[in-house]
């Protein structure tokens with residue numbers, strides 16, 4: 326049975342894309358068939374997996390706005406078992422263009438339904454907002470994964486995010502579950518990081534992944550080479566922790 330996970334946090338720079346790319350890569354390495362669905366107009370997951378955005382003719386924009394079949398935009402990556410449904414900057418227009426359309430919140434879900442049987446995991450990389458694109462992702466998903474950066478104001482906005490998830494559950498997607506909070510960019514040398522870990526555990530209780538993602542330079546270098554950490558530096562700490570996250574996701578929180 327396939328699982329659709331939305332990687333969401335309306336804050337930018339918290340590790341959504343890094344998590345989407347590297348979690349997808351390690352799930353694929355473990356033999357799962359994986360689709361990374363990029364719905365951030367910045368298209369960082371798309372380019373982070375080495376897909377050249379300039380060569381893309383149709384992207385998730387056409388899927389959402391023109392109801393172009395999602396299967397037709399999917400491209401393979403250099404990693405076995407891992408495909409991408411790409412996003413380009415064109416998607417920036419969708420947030421506004423979708424507003425007057427029929428069934429604007431469920432467009433992604435109906436498209437995802439058509440390809441579910443092809444994949445074990447569909448990982449959705451969300452934009453840094455709680456707008457229509459994110460609502461589409463939450464409506465299409467089975468579960469939400471929230472990366473939280475171990476920094477000042479880490480918890481800011483989380484109530485709003487939880488509210489949005491609850492609203493989507495109530496009105497659009499009753500089956501949606503909160504899968505887990507993922508602590509990212511942890512720095513063991515700072516008290517602050519440890520404080521954030523405690524605060525997040527207080528806020529989310531048991532729903533925090535045991536795997537904590539530390540700051541790792543190799544993780545931040547990999548995207549400029551169009552590679553996941555699995556290809557860029559499989560022996561790095563970054564690779565080790567994302568492999569362990571993939572294992573945790575497979576075992577269920």
Ligand code: ADP
Nearest residue numbers: 337338339340341342343510539540541544545
């Ligand atoms: P988001 O998708 O939430 O905006 P990104 O995954 O793009 O966040 O991460 C923001 C920046 O931080 C990027 O430059 C990324 O390479 C870097 N980064 C993410 N996770 C780590 C990490 N664990 N260690 C070091 N740098 C990281």
Ligand code: MG
Nearest residue numbers: 341342365369
């Ligand atoms: Mg991102």
